Amino acid sequence: MKKINIDTWKRGDHFKLFSQFEEPFFGVVVNIDCSKAHVNAKADKKSFFLHYLYRALKAANSIEEFRYRILNNEIILHEEASVSTTINRPNGTFGFGYFDYNADENIFIANAQKTIAEVQSTEGLKPSQPGASEIHFSAIPWVDFTSLSHARSFTFPDSAPKISFGKLTDKDGIKTMAVSIHIHHGLADGYHVGQFVEKFQTLMNES
Secondary structure: OEEEOOOOOOOHHHHHHHOOOOOOEEEEEEEEEOHHHHHHHHHOOOOHHHHHHHHHHHHHHOOHHHHEEEEOOEEEEOOOOEEEEEEEOOOOOEEEEEEOOOOOHHHHHHHHHHHHHHHHOOOOOOOOOOOOOEEEEEEOOOOOOOOOOOOOOOOOOOOOOEEEEEEEEEEOOEEEEEEEEEEEOOOOOHHHHHHHHHHHHHHHHOO
16 A cells, blocks of 8 residues: 655646545446357356456556545555445345455455355445445446446545446347446546446456
8 A cells, every 4th residue: 555645646636626526426337348258257157247347356456546545635555456345135135245356366256255155144234444445346237227326425535436237238149238437536537437448348358
């Protein structure tokens, strides 16, 4: 974890402006082509959710702006972003699951599966802490959304990017999925969201 000098940081003016906003987050929804990724996940008998979650986190970690966080009104840069994700429970509720990024996809998936099992067998919610390295992920696999908003407490010093995945749809043999990306405008711009989308799509297209 590295502390950033706001006075000399190239985004210093942007942070000072947008950090004063009641709602400093902005967001977009894009459609990701999942045709190859879905085939690959099924061929490897992997969870499609964990298949695309790994690639989304890998893409986010490749972009510095997705690893900035605000802690005690200061900017910190995490070496790696990790996962905070909603996990559905058998009783129709959900819990929050936390696990780290690992460059080895098999280790990442094994750790994720362990966390999922733990959350599904317990109760309660463990919110993440200000400045933590997590990206807030969620999946809404029942809805092919075109826009999305998040429940937010404006008194909570939130700075974690939020990435949500929608329903996998099929049209003329092309499988797509809506993806919502929300990020603090003091820490990142549309350019960086565009970088994430491009990298994520590239990873989803890999054989």
